[in-house]
Amino acid sequence: MTLNEQDLRLILAQFEGKRVAVVGDVMLDRYYWGRVSRISPEAPVPVVEVESEQVRFGGAANVANNIRCLGGTPLLIGLIGDDHPGKTFTEMLQDQGMDTEGLVVDGGRPTTIKTRVIAAGQHVVRVDNESKADCPEHLQHRIVDAVKYRIQQIDAILIEDYNKGVMTKGVIDELLAVARKYGKIVTVDPKFNHFLDFKGVTLFKPNRREAEEVLGGRFRTDAEAEVAGKKLLDLLGARNVLLTRGEQGMSLCEAGGGVTHIHTAAANVQDVSGAGATVISTLTLALASGVDVQTASRLANCAAGVVVGQVGIVPVTPEELLHAALHCAEQRVN
Secondary structure: OOOOHHHHHHHHHHHOOOEEEEEEOEEEEEEEEEEEEEEOOOOOOEEEEEEEEEEEEEEHHHHHHHHHHOOOEEEEEEEEEOOHHHHHHHHHHHHOOOEOOOEEEEOOOOOOEEEEEEEOOEEEEEEEEOOOOOOOHHHHHHHHHHHHOOOOOOOEEEEEOOOOOOOOHHHHHHHHHHHHHHOOEEEEEOOOOOHHHOOOOOEEOOEHHHHHHHHOOOOOOHHHHHHHHHHHHHHHOOOEEEEEOHHHOEEEEEOOOOEEEEOOOOOOOOOOOOHHHHHHHHHHHHHHOOOOHHHHHHHHHHHHHHHOOOOOOOOOOHHHHHHHHHHHHHHOOO
8 A cells, every 4th residue: 555644644534424324234242251161061062251241233333333433424224123132222322422313123023132252262152143034114115214315415325234134125226226316335245145136336345255155166366356356247237346355355346447456454363253344334434535446445454454353343443544554555465
């Protein structure tokens, strides 16, 4: 990355106040931290003695929180249950000063909670409490309307799909139609169910495993990743595809023919949870700030390098991103 500190500070300053509608599957991430000193006499499993616990934003909510921490203004739109976790989730958003008007209550499903048990810095088990049923049609209209009514005020639409029922084909089609009508940036972090339904978006960001399952084959080398990216460009009519490849970095394919392979910025990987959310958050804010897609992708790569060095899902701050980007420039990682 050739940007100097002054350039980077200017870009990060432009993040401030950018309004991003984050539409997708919201969750709570609950953590139990402890230690293991014995095996259970009831079954051959470790006994974790809990020392602390914490509840954090997960899924699309983690994306919204990343945007907030980077200086943007998220409008989070998704489903919660009519339950205690749903109330907790709403209170957490309010405590962080985030808008809750985009939350839609579905009394037929629980608020999604992913519980992780961690001992000695290692994940022991994860427990998911969730529903994957499609959002009822009458609530789909409310989700789309939450974007439509604010479309003039937002700078970008970020779709975060975890296949938990919010992103139905009808919701996707209507969101993309309104984005086209008003010329809004649309970025997508997809999952399997509707992978090829996101037509004509600004940037499509699958990970390698998702692309391999949908397209078939293995995309391990730069050349193979380029083939996958160009095929997705053709299938989706997207302007850009950014294929994230774990320890092999990222590959950006542009509709104009440009291809950029970006080496990973992660020096010490502790936990990859939430890295994808960090990437799409940073990318979207950068694009909404007028940054070119190559620079935006490199910044997102640096942000991911920060969060995977920590255990648990945590947002990246502007100062952390600045220092990471400067380090990448010094090491010529990007």
